[in-house]
Amino acid sequence: MIGNKEDARPLMTATRQFPWDHPRFKSWIAVGRACQVMNQVLAREIATLDIKPPHLDILVNLYRFEGLTQQDLARKLLVGRSNMSMLLPQMEKRGLITRRGDDNDRRVLRLYLTEDGRALAEKAMEIQTKVIDRMMETSTLEECMSVANVMERLTAALLLRDGR
Amino acid sequence: MIGNKEDARPLMTATRQFPWDHPRFKSWIAVGRACQVMNQVLAREIATLDIKPPHLDILVNLYRFEGLTQQDLARKLLVGRSNMSMLLPQMEKRGLITRRGDDNDRRVLRLYLTEDGRALAEKAMEIQTKVIDRMMETSTLEECMSVANVMERLTAALLLRDGR
DNA sequence: TCAATAATGTACAAGGTTGAACAAATTGAC
């Protein structure tokens, strides 16, 4: 025989293992892409309200948790304090939120939605819900819950391991 | 009877349905958070190579698909052309890539990794793979593949529906 | 009580991302 099995095998198994061939790698890349597309679509949709994703996140969180401090909010959104210091004054000037000092701790500013802010938040959440529904309707509820499960485990693991 | 069944029911069903109570909404929020944490951890890890996530994406894609044009690359990464026009000259100055004009179409610039770029890409991909593995090891391979499946369907649906 | 330490919010510089306007090159229709 000119080419026996021992000759051929190494050529196959020696082929470099590229990251993009790993199932976990591929899986995560898909997640990243989905997120990116999602954010772009969401950004386009809420542009009709003249806000962007970061403002949406702020509105939703203040709608849900009134009286948060800037630090609390930054932690919830996983961004830096300085980020809040840039965005919140804008939104205050625009009449969407108010910042009131706390009497017990004069370092902190507590955040509240104004009437306009609350109304805008509701409109924005309606849009957001519609986009998410449109997106996730390609999956069963069972799949959605499985995805949520995986993501929560994974986030917890990473946060525990690598601090914030 | 003072309170019959018809009285009680409305009080239950009339409670406002908040977006964050919808399984699909919650699921998606979990995905977004996971992505955010992941990118932050990845950014910290590859900072040792003095690059940031966007540079990593570029390196990996050029490693895999040599001779892409700037437009091709931008489309793959789902970013604007102008973004590439800002980042690529930096990377060229740094000696990681070369940009050569195409003789058949003198508008386009084709992109190639240099030796340094290729070496850096390999180091970066190693780090990226390690981070992803660490993150996804909280899930079974089966779950990973299910997640990938959901994400791909969802991305396709959104891209088809809302253009790029 | 008083000093060291920590927490909160701000200011600023640096850098990534975008969209619009632009020049150069290609394509297609007539």
Add this chain to the structure above:
DNA sequence: GTCAATTTGTTCAACCTTGTACATTATTGA
């Protein structure tokens, strides 16, 4: 062949995000 429409890459201004340094206020411990 010629002119309009399209494609590619660049420039620019605007905005978001980050990290660092800073001032102010709380908390802790001698």
